[in-house]
Amino acid sequence: MGLAYLGALFGLTSFYLVAPLGATAVLLFCVPNSPLAQPWSAVVGNISAALVALIAVWYIPGPWSVGIAVGSAITAMMFLRALHPPGGAAALLTALNPELAFEAGPWFTVVPLGAATVVLVLCATVYNRLTGRNYPFRLPKEKPEHAPRLGLSTDQLSGLLERYNQTTNLGVADMGRLLAAAEAEAAQHRFNGTTCADIMTSDLITVNPMTSLKEAARLLRKHRIKSLPVVDAGDTLQGVILQADLLGMIAAQGRPLARKQQARQTAGDFMHSANQAVPHDLPVGVLLNRLAEQGSDVIPVVKGTQLVGILTRTDIMRLLLQGSKERVAA
Template identity: 85%
Template sequence: MRIWHHLEPALPRFHAGEPLRAGLGALIGISLCVGLAYASATHGQASFYLVAPLGATAVLLFCVPNSPLAQPWSAVVGNISAALVALVAVWYIPGPMAIGIAVGAAITAMMFLRALHPPGGAVALLTALNPEAALAAGPWFALVPLGVATVALVLCATVYNRLTGRKYPFRLPKEEPAHAPRLGLSTDQLGELLERYNQSTNLGVADLGRLLAAAEAEAAQHRFDGTSCADVMTRDLITVGPKTSLKEAAQLLRKHRIKSLPVVEAGSTLRGVILQADLLGLIAAQDRPLARKQQARQTVADVMHSANRAVPHDLPVGVLLNRLAEEGSDVIPVVKARQLVGILTRTDIMRLLLQGADERAAA
């Protein structure tokens, strides 16, 4: 049974419609190359013709467009460099020995150029098996037909993949996002992880980042057994209105020993949040007469934070862990149909984390 298990398909089932999408893309791409070859022959340019490895290039470009092996540099430079190396091999090494040397040298060259493209191995093999046409064309064989046809396929794949919902070419942005949701790992660290497990040619850094982000979000949702924000939020709230004076807001914060006040309108509609830190900055400026006059006229609406930090009451609380840790949020309003129903603070999250800590330590 273990032997049969290793002989089973290694690929998961493709999403419905994906085989048709990829197949149709390859049909269009190869048909474009056929059209270019036919047009060239019609105008007396017999140097442009199709080579079999382009079919393998089409598989990568349309079936796995996110793969590092399918990116434009890999496809174009890989095919061209493999053809050039194979030409050198068959030119200087006569006989059957040139075949193996051409393929091995082509793979080595592609890896040195960081342009590994599996069809390039087929390009080298085809060139070594049938060297007459390649030798007759000379180094131009690598550019016409091979280079031009590969560029045509890449351009077609760029347009087709984007029109059908796949991003190609696929590269990481040059600047790291402010809060990359990937377990706190930077792009360089993700790359080092791929290098450590020798997976750089099988999986791109961007793909690994997306997988880790999805896994992190999924784990966060299940970490607290479906606990929602409504289950742990503080419900007994002290609130103020937008027209409440700053002096009155400061008195409420001091009296109840709290660090924030939700700002609501009639019907408990959330307008924003005012923090203790906001008022401390104003108090520090009281030594200036002009600042005191301005503060006397200011209301809560003038200094409150917007309500865009609010979260729905049924959101899994685990999703907020990164937000509290990375964004530095001290308080998060919880709403239900835009109505304030509670707030979540770091204290609420800490209380949840500490629940059952003794039992987990004993286990």
């Protein structure tokens, strides 16, 4: 009704306004993540398409004017990176019956057509935010927490979309989310739902942040292990001490100053950050990619913030080798 009122106010019938804008509304409200539905595409696409069509029929009268008007409008939208399918409808309607547009002048592309599109974009923004959808859709400046684990950059994902001519159908962020979800699903099926908790080592030797480095080295040597998780009194993971990190300390034992410094150092001073810890219910297949990318030898497993186990490359290799004889025989 609002669009019809605008049409009557500026001397255009509601038919010529509602037809293309109805298609705009479908995109804005139903597929808000589509590149075709973004504010720039909607507003600039509708305005530029109608304006180019008006210029085309003004200077090219005759039977070819309609085709040239629509083709020129599509070209203009693509050049402006504002491809919007309803813009083609706006161009077609303008070319088929340009008299009313000529009477209103070039401003009809801005008011009411452009103004009505802006109103639709604003309404769609409110509606999509209230329903939990992200509109307008923008790529985050920082790397998202749940980024795709395929090792592909934004430019590489964009290149794939361009290679298969899908840039107008799917956004880079949407493609990344789909690929990440497919990867996680494939990993889940590959290992029959095996999680980190299923294969982790749960019988752990741990130290607290105040444990001396000498005691930490003694525990590593005694139990023939390569890492020592550092936890507080409530078993909350604080960090990890690796056997390799103590080699430098041992090499420096001949220097008196180094011996004095080492005598004062504790596990809390020497430990690595616990930011590589993984949740206990993480599928193992997903963890394989993390091991490959980060080159980690030891990964703490937590439930909430509490340490519940440790995963090593040996644990992963043991899982990979399960059933290997049956697969070779098959």
